[in-house]
Amino acid sequence: MLSVVNNDGTTTNGSSLIGETVREGARRMLAAALEAEVNAYIAELTNQRDGTGRRLVVRNGYHQPRKVTTAAGAVEVKAPRVNDKRVDEATGERKRFSSAILPPWCRKSPKISEVLPLLYVHGMSSGDFVPALEQFLGSAAGLSPAAVTRLTQQWQADHTAFMDRDLAEVDYVYVWADGIHLNVRLEEAKACVLVLIGVRADGSKELVALKDGYRESAESWADLMRDCARRGMRAPVLDVGDGALGFWKALAEVFPETREQRCRVHETANVLDSLPKSAQPGAKKAIRDIYNAEDRDHAGAAIKTFAKLYGAKFPKAVKKITEGQEQLLAFFDFPAEHWIHLRTTHPIESTFATVRLRTRVTRGAGSRTAALAMVFKLVESTQQRWRAVNATHLVALVRAGARFERGLPAERPKATAA
Template structure:
């Protein structure tokens, strides 16, 4: 799923493949490139390593943003139940921070609070801080859209419900066709992103710092 310069979300590609396979993801991305898609400014995804390795190969210019919903779930599940509510709140302090400086401070606070006892859980955050905070270099109005893969997840919830009812599509090709038609139908109901006028600025290389546009200095006439 991508975002057009007018702010509308659009289905870009759908393919059968192995989730963790770099080659499966690379084939999908190469197909997008063959059909004329330029390198995206930012790609939002979960921890599927195949996607990120394929991006490095096909669209090396693209920035990476990890999904906070998936990351929170993975970190919390690596902690004992008694610590999960506090950890979840601490993670919210990171991704809801007003700017990158406050987010980075919240990461350090999370490390101090949980790193000594549960270093593996904390490393899931500290080892990927740049990818988790990439959205701060984009318009603040877009942060709510860039922090998670929920738009895709919610669409596939509907798809899964329908495919369960059919009890199997008969063949992989038929299943893929069914998923495509269901997703294509859902696309008409996808909500455009907030402040769509800023998408064109992002696409044209405008610089944003902590969500705000950085005005370029006027060039003096010689």
């Protein structure tokens, strides 16, 4: 048995000492990854400040130490803490930083299936995976560069099969659409990832499609939606997206019967861009009154109030609200329990936030298909934690064509006696 003589003359089991060294390496690697993750998050939001010019997102010490189980054993880590004072426009609640590397509920090291895509998106080559994982997970047995390459090839095949699957048996009642710019290995500098997330008739959320496109052009979106229609996808009842004209043009071409709902977060930002900073706080409250109105009638009254207050000085800002009024208020014609989901593209934004804030431009030659496969695997792993929409039983009624007034099912008129 291997033994090590200490300075005080005592001996220590050599295997135990090696184990401690490996665990210490895993702890340092995990701590460094958490620090880098938080620094990237704060750097991305450094320009967001309050009315006094103070930053809304800052460091705030560390959480209490906790033990995380790795392949090398349990290691104790102190996760950095972030003070995020921003407010979520969709829910009105404070935003919170959530680590993708070590979520609050996590007590074990991340799965290989989640770590490898994250490393690749960061720009690490397959040859660098083994030493990185050996420190991060405590062991890299069976993870040679060739094995990692085979894994990425399998994930590419999984993504290809996903994009070729039959959609005739699936009914997506609501769909969110957005173009995500991740600055990963997509070869073209202006390429982005086009994402569709849908709500099935049972109320569960599911990734519909994920494909790269040039910017968010109408042709790129139309090509994706034509492919979905070719594979049997029914026209959604409502599609939620931002103000990208390319998407709406493609939607009108492929699914003309689908109604449009503009994301309130993006629309609010577009309107505020047309106003001087001094007028933005008041205008933001006025716009919030529109979306948080009791029903469509009250929302229409709030739009008239907004036009009256800002129309004389800022007609361009008012025009953005009044011209797209139907698309801004479409969600009022659906169940009130679904309004919080339909006013914004938050399901996509929240899914990709942890990916977007932790990616950088990779200048080396990278595979476009491999990058898309990695992003697909990251989304696939988070999809397991998506929660269903509120009042799931009402989703089937929406597909059946039920009418809703003030967010409630409209009563059918009673038949008159002959």
